[in-house]
Amino acid sequence: AFAAKPLTIGFSQVGAESEWRTANTASIKDAAKKAGVNLKFADAQQRQENQVKAIRSFIAQRVDVIAFSPVVESGWDTVLREAKRANIPVILTDRGVKVSDESLYVTFLGSDFVEEGRRAARWLVEHAKKNPNRAYNIVELQGTVGSAPAIDRKAGFAEIMKTEPRLKIIRSQTGDFTRAKGKEVMEAFLKSEGKNITVLYAHNDDMAIGAIQAIEEAGLKPGKDILVVSIDGVRGAFEAMLQGKLNVTVECNPLLGPQLMEAAKAVKAGKPVPKRIVVQEGVFPAEVAAKEFPNRKY
Amino acid sequence: MIVKEQPPVVAATQAARPAVPVKDSLLSRALAHHLFRPLAALAALLLIDFLLIPGFFRLEIKDGHLYGSLVDIVNRAAPLMLAAIGMTLVIATRGIDISVGAVVALSGTVASMLIGGTMVIQDGVPVYVAETPMLLAMAAALGAALLCGLWNGALVAGLGLQPIVATLILMVAGRGLAQLLTDGQIVTVYYQPFFFLGSGYLFGLPFALFVVVAVFGVTALLLRHTALGLFIQAVGINPVAARLAGIRTAALIVFVYVFAATCAGMAGLMISSNVKSADANNAGLMLELDAILAVTLGGTSLAGGKFSLAGSIIGALIIQTLTYTIYSLGVPPEVNMVVKSVVVFLVCVSQSDQFKGLWKRRAA
Amino acid sequence: MNAVVAHARKLSSAPSFTSLVTVVLLAAMLLVGGALYEGFLSLQVMLNLLIDNAFLLVIAIGMGFVILSGGIDLSVGAVLALSTMIAAWLLQVAHWPPLAVIATVLALGFLFGGGMGAVIHYFRLQPFIVTLAGMFLARGLCYLISIESITIEDPLFVAMSQTQIPFFGGFLSPGALIALAMLACAVWLAHYSGFGRAVYAVGGNEQSAAMMGLSVGRTKILVYAFSGFCASLAGLLFAFYMLSGYGLHAQGTELDAIAAVVIGGTLLTGGYGYILGALSGVLVLGTIQTLIAFDGTLSSWWTKIVIGGLLFVFCVVQRVMAFKSP
Amino acid sequence: MLASTTALPVLDVSGIHKQFPGVKALSDAGLRLYPGEVHTLMGQNGAGKSTLIKVLTGVYQPERGGIVLDGEHIKPRSTQHAQELGISTVYQEVNLCPNLSVAENIFIGRYPKRFGMIDWRRMRRDAAELLARLQVNVDVSQPLASYPLAIQQMVAIARALNISAKVLILDEPTSSLDEAEVQLLFSVLKNLREQGMAILFVTHFLEQTYAISDRITVMRNGEREGEYLCSELSRLALVNKMIGVAADTREQPQTCIEEGHQAGPTLLQTKELARRGVLAPLDLTIRQGELLGLAGLLGSGRTETARLLFGADKADDGAIEIGGRSTTFATPRDAIAQGIGFCSEDRKHEGAILDLSVRENLILALQARQGLLRAIPLRRQQELADYYVKQLGIKTASIETPIGTLSGGNQQKVLLARWLATEPKLMILDEPTRGIDVRAKQEIMDYVTTLCRKGMAILFISSELPEVLRVSDRIVVMRDRKACGEYRRGELDDSSVLHVIAGEGCQ
Numbered sequence A: 001a002f003a004a005k006p007l008t009i010g011f012s013q014v015g016a017e018s019e020w021r022t023a024n025t026a027s028i029k030d031a032a033k034k035a036g037v038n039l040k041f042a043d044a045q046q047r048q049e050n051q052v053k054a055i056r057s058f059i060a061q062r063v064d065v066i067a068f069s070p071v072v073e074s075g076w077d078t079v080l081r082e083a084k085r086a087n088i089p090v091i092l093t094d095r096g097v098k099v100s101d102e103s104l105y106v107t108f109l110g111s112d113f114v115e116e117g118r119r120a121a122r123w124l125v126e127h128a129k130k131n132p133n134r135a136y137n138i139v140e141l142q143g144t145v146g147s148a149p150a151i152d153r154k155a156g157f158a159e160i161m162k163t164e165p166r167l168k169i170i171r172s173q174t175g176d177f178t179r180a181k182g183k184e185v186m187e188a189f190l191k192s193e194g195k196n197i198t199v200l201y202a203h204n205d206d207m208a209i210g211a212i213q214a215i216e217e218a219g220l221k222p223g224k225d226i227l228v229v230s231i232d233g234v235r236g237a238f239e240a241m242l243q244g245k246l247n248v249t250v251e252c253n254p255l256l257g258p259q260l261m262e263a264a265k266a267v268k269a270g271k272p273v274p275k276r277i278v279v280q281e282g283v284f285p286a287e288v289a290a291k292e293f294p295n296r297k298y
Numbered sequence B: 001m002i003v004k005e006q007p008p009v010v011a012a013t014q015a016a017r018p019a020v021p022v023k024d025s026l027l028s029r030a031l032a033h034h035l036f037r038p039l040a041a042l043a044a045l046l047l048i049d050f051l052l053i054p055g056f057f058r059l060e061i062k063d064g065h066l067y068g069s070l071v072d073i074v075n076r077a078a079p080l081m082l083a084a085i086g087m088t089l090v091i092a093t094r095g096i097d098i099s100v101g102a103v104v105a106l107s108g109t110v111a112s113m114l115i116g117g118t119m120v121i122q123d124g125v126p127v128y129v130a131e132t133p134m135l136l137a138m139a140a141a142l143g144a145a146l147l148c149g150l151w152n153g154a155l156v157a158g159l160g161l162q163p164i165v166a167t168l169i170l171m172v173a174g175r176g177l178a179q180l181l182t183d184g185q186i187v188t189v190y191y192q193p194f195f196f197l198g199s200g201y202l203f204g205l206p207f208a209l210f211v212v213v214a215v216f217g218v219t220a221l222l223l224r225h226t227a228l229g230l231f232i233q234a235v236g237i238n239p240v241a242a243r244l245a246g247i248r249t250a251a252l253i254v255f256v257y258v259f260a261a262t263c264a265g266m267a268g269l270m271i272s273s274n275v276k277s278a279d280a281n282n283a284g285l286m287l288e289l290d291a292i293l294a295v296t297l298g299g300t301s302l303a304g305g306k307f308s309l310a311g312s313i314i315g316a317l318i319i320q321t322l323t324y325t326i327y328s329l330g331v332p333p334e335v336n337m338v339v340k341s342v343v344v345f346l347v348c349v350s351q352s353d354q355f356k357g358l359w360k361r362r363a364a
Numbered sequence C: 001m002n003a004v005v006a007h008a009r010k011l012s013s014a015p016s017f018t019s020l021v022t023v024v025l026l027a028a029m030l031l032v033g034g035a036l037y038e039g040f041l042s043l044q045v046m047l048n049l050l051i052d053n054a055f056l057l058v059i060a061i062g063m064g065f066v067i068l069s070g071g072i073d074l075s076v077g078a079v080l081a082l083s084t085m086i087a088a089w090l091l092q093v094a095h096w097p098p099l100a101v102i103a104t105v106l107a108l109g110f111l112f113g114g115g116m117g118a119v120i121h122y123f124r125l126q127p128f129i130v131t132l133a134g135m136f137l138a139r140g141l142c143y144l145i146s147i148e149s150i151t152i153e154d155p156l157f158v159a160m161s162q163t164q165i166p167f168f169g170g171f172l173s174p175g176a177l178i179a180l181a182m183l184a185c186a187v188w189l190a191h192y193s194g195f196g197r198a199v200y201a202v203g204g205n206e207q208s209a210a211m212m213g214l215s216v217g218r219t220k221i222l223v224y225a226f227s228g229f230c231a232s233l234a235g236l237l238f239a240f241y242m243l244s245g246y247g248l249h250a251q252g253t254e255l256d257a258i259a260a261v262v263i264g265g266t267l268l269t270g271g272y273g274y275i276l277g278a279l280s281g282v283l284v285l286g287t288i289q290t291l292i293a294f295d296g297t298l299s300s301w302w303t304k305i306v307i308g309g310l311l312f313v314f315c316v317v318q319r320v321m322a323f324k325s326p
Numbered sequence D: 001m002l003a004s005t006t007a008l009p010v011l012d013v014s015g016i017h018k019q020f021p022g023v024k025a026l027s028d029a030g031l032r033l034y035p036g037e038v039h040t041l042m043g044q045n046g047a048g049k050s051t052l053i054k055v056l057t058g059v060y061q062p063e064r065g066g067i068v069l070d071g072e073h074i075k076p077r078s079t080q081h082a083q084e085l086g087i088s089t090v091y092q093e094v095n096l097c098p099n100l101s102v103a104e105n106i107f108i109g110r111y112p113k114r115f116g117m118i119d120w121r122r123m124r125r126d127a128a129e130l131l132a133r134l135q136v137n138v139d140v141s142q143p144l145a146s147y148p149l150a151i152q153q154m155v156a157i158a159r160a161l162n163i164s165a166k167v168l169i170l171d172e173p174t175s176s177l178d179e180a181e182v183q184l185l186f187s188v189l190k191n192l193r194e195q196g197m198a199i200l201f202v203t204h205f206l207e208q209t210y211a212i213s214d215r216i217t218v219m220r221n222g223e224r225e226g227e228y229l230c231s232e233l234s235r236l237a238l239v240n241k242m243i244g245v246a247a248d249t250r251e252q253p254q255t256c257i258e259e260g261h262q263a264g265p266t267l268l269q270t271k272e273l274a275r276r277g278v279l280a281p282l283d284l285t286i287r288q289g290e291l292l293g294l295a296g297l298l299g300s301g302r303t304e305t306a307r308l309l310f311g312a313d314k315a316d317d318g319a320i321e322i323g324g325r326s327t328t329f330a331t332p333r334d335a336i337a338q339g340i341g342f343c344s345e346d347r348k349h350e351g352a353i354l355d356l357s358v359r360e361n362l363i364l365a366l367q368a369r370q371g372l373l374r375a376i377p378l379r380r381q382q383e384l385a386d387y388y389v390k391q392l393g394i395k396t397a398s399i400e401t402p403i404g405t406l407s408g409g410n411q412q413k414v415l416l417a418r419w420l421a422t423e424p425k426l427m428i429l430d431e432p433t434r435g436i437d438v439r440a441k442q443e444i445m446d447y448v449t450t451l452c453r454k455g456m457a458i459l460f461i462s463s464e465l466p467e468v469l470r471v472s473d474r475i476v477v478m479r480d481r482k483a484c485g486e487y488r489r490g491e492l493d494d495s496s497v498l499h500v501i502a503g504e505g506c507q
Ligand SMILES: Nc1ncnc2c1ncn2[C@@H]1O[C@H](COP(=O)(O)OP(=O)(O)OP(=O)(O)O)[C@@H](O)[C@H]1O
Pocket: D020, D021, D023, D024, D025, D043, D044, D045, D046, D047, D048, D049, D050, D051, D052, D092, D395, D396, D397, D404, D405, D406, D407, D408, D409, D410, D435, D437
């Protein structure tokens, strides 16, 4: 009797603001199809209020499980309480939430942005240990001001960076996670700091790719004159690494679909699930790029 | 260039009438010129840069072309200037076009997808191959932009929708269409010749600058040597009277939207050529607001009527200089917006007649 | 409330046909939704339209006044965000009592709007630009307070957020009721107060209004102050709704509000339209989103295309029907 | 009834100077207004009448000069302030809000209230009553824009009358009213005079001046030329003082058309041209070289006829036959292509493009006909502009001055020139002499009739019956949106025409 009706999941996505996000969506849709799950997908166009609206409509439609990637961490108490009252379990993906009552969601499945920032910094610290004579003057391209990944990736990086006094951030500006802005800001940095810059840390690959163009146009060699470190691990980053223009990308895995479906089924079947499901993620320096490149799905 | 020009002919006829005494000094005439205040604002910004940012005005030759902050500003402002030129005409007819950003995304996407391109390494020499001939792809992109303009124009002139709502439809849907084409991916272009448009150099200057100058020149010529400028202003100031005077108001309105969209299309090509890719979700985001801002900073009223193309160009330069200044000064990103808004406030207020009055009263 | 009823009666005879068309089309859209999706027409879904869009309604009311006066206010979304931020900061960091916070936020919104109005009036600047700068300023100020979101834990705010007021088997939030009360006040203000009529007059012809002896300057400044007030009230409703303050809240809401007002039958050139139309405009936008959420198959881009398409169909039908009317 | 000169003036204005960029509008202007008198301010177009009134009512701040109201020096800061001080004004251009209802336009700012709310019912009732006193019976809840200019003018007057004031100023209130309305207005004014109000009145009609005023102040070139008792100033003397030369000996404007003129072949014919609710099927023949007058009361459908002929509104029935071919005009362009020009009665909304210069306004129709691409060379534009500025005596600082800064009458002349420049075959003139001074009116009509004699056909619409009678070769009388009679010149005279248009001598 239980299997007669397929499981219905209502999923509220943030939007389609980046390739990473698109890959994330595609993975979830594919996995749902494979698992025979009826997926109700709603796109929030990057706005929290739209996500809340979508969740409310999922509750009205009485879906079996609600999953969503929160736009921001805070502000979910009320609507999650409504879901709880309606006995619909909630799974978070990609980003966590801050709520007064942890029981409002069953599990959180996703990456840890702070950890990503730390990993990027750790790679640099290692690099610095191997090159005692090199200067490490870092320019940072932040994500959208106020967004969770920007805040966390900055914080994680800063935390580890402190352990190595030769690492200094000399400039930090937002590049809105886009190639065009990343390039524009990098151009300005290159004019005002010139050869002083030896490291670029970008909060995502797109900004790094844009900045790499700016570095080349300034007649410098990205990857050599200026080390380039970024986060996400999208296809474009691997291409850049193959050409030796990017030194390392810290993976932030968007392929959460299969794990989400599994968790949803387990929740519905009443099996216990851990409060935090960690996603498998790696750090890919340029040396392994060639080997890894064929495996990339996004 | 303002359309109601005071061309040399007038000066000549006036000079021919000896009875008319020349009262105004050159200086006071310059002060009264409509471009004076936008130019003064730009100069003030540059002065701040000069004082605070060492080497801001330094220009060097690198790889056979000019290299420096000023070059960057002009290069970066190019798409904005194009969009502002188109927007100026739309605003002059009392309209507004908020779909500019979406058109930028759409045209960039169409071009990038069609060109695509791959780099093939043959005997250690990279060879670039485009999927569709580049010119054809660019024509297709501009064609798509043109269609967008027709659509906007038809909604405004044909159906009589209010411009802001009519173009809101495309603003929302246009980006969606672009993303539909790319499946939400960023389309990267690997075809070297395409990059020339956005980051190439001609005679040591950015090629984008030549494109802007060409578009500006053609537009200015069109306005000067046809009655277009007069008609646009007439329609903008009093559409009823313009119709009764025999002007084809509907056709004119469709034209300005098509023109604006085509300019936006060119801006889109330029942006995607510059970053060697098309990002349907982010390309040209908020460009419409910047374009409108540029037009108003240049002294054109949003209520329609009198307009100044040159003013809009200066407006665009003001905006880009400001952005660049913020980056170069090392303003923390959290404060960007506050700085930007304060400067915009100051520039606007300093341009108003009332401010001048205040100043005079103080001095007296 | 009396005023609303009286006004509703007047609408049917007055030259407000566009607004009426909107209502008819809204009903048609709801019926189509009901036919397509199970449970769409349930009471709670309808009430959710009000609950979820309460803040938008309040913003649209303020925007309605501004547009009626012939201006525009692009800063509302940012002022909303700033209000949530100030409220959250005052409550969580400065530990002010909640009522004082509410009063402060509303007063600040009023002043912020009034300040922009004064700049617009005294320096004869274009509203579009001044409020655009106001938008940058308000968003920028949010980040000065904090770039991270601040969770609100104040009991009053939490209560406002989580109270469910029973309504014929469904429930409404206090926020929705506040928005409806605000709407009633605004209708009264627009149609039964000297200020409201002066707004219409200024929108109809500013110069004439001045020649008729109306105080154009005061009216314009007050209109923007009122819009700022509405935006900060919307900010409070948003804070009730989300229990957080955040600089990135409600991005692009100004365009939604403008669209709602215009769809509700108000002319952007000023002087023509009804404040009540804001409600139908907001409900139309809300319904479009609900339709999409119920459909549940649209990808990100299809969502955009469908929103654009529905807007298009809506505007065209509205236009065509309005043409046919005498 | 004449104000005794011993009484103190309620308003004493003297030494007013007002300068606009490039123009000295007022220099040492002034006037004295006594309680219980109607005082007419006269002067040529651009003499500074409207500017003086705007100075009095706080629209403009003068550079120099004093205003004394009831013995106290005042400096009106705004119209609101002037109203509070007791000066109520009707400006030359209708300054009301088109989007508001008629009732609101009368009461805005001074609403009747109940329980702190605007009492709409009472406002409508009062407005209807007030307008009924001026014999205007319209639905006061409709927006003002839905009524023709004449009604709007009456509404503006009603608004001013409703303000309890010491001084009432009316700037050319009668320029778009017809005889009957003018008489009504005068009876109201006389009433107010009886009650001791001081009334300042501006008009270009000598008849009206002599019919109502007690005293006259003449302005010339921004100065006070002099103040006269109406009874002591002959018409001829008045005109001479306005113009400043004693050249014109014609007291009563002469018939400017020689008798026995023969019209040419048919130029245009309408066949059952009609538009539902606006105009009943109409057959009208217009011949080359003929001046056809349309007479009728306000609302009789003359403007509608003109608009249909010009394609400004689309006819839903019937056809226009021109050059032997039967067509209809969907847009003004179609009509212009056939050589028709149309000078609208509403210059502010349908004529002038206020921010554009005199030159640009003047060549606009010609340029539109030539098309977008064939721009008229600037030199040619200037020639045209200079020519017409001289021909029509347009008073402007230069041809590059924005038309919005010209005085009302001069704007009208520019608009006339706009159409003359297209050298039309048929010129439709709807109230072309609205707000134009006596002399200029004469000159314009002379000019137009000369063109007419050279072969241009003219359809002439005017609320001034004597003028229509004087110049028309043929007169079509309209009533209730129907043509109801056609008369050759000489068949009607001043008294019989009134009977005809009122429907007493017409089947
Ligand atoms: N706002 C303005 N800017 C510049 N010049 C102006 C302005 N208003 C009026 N003038 C000029 O002042 C002069 C007097 O104009 P005014 O309107 O007072 O004339 P008027 O006597 O009322 O004429 P009419 O009988 O045609 O109405 C004119 O030369 C006109 O061009």
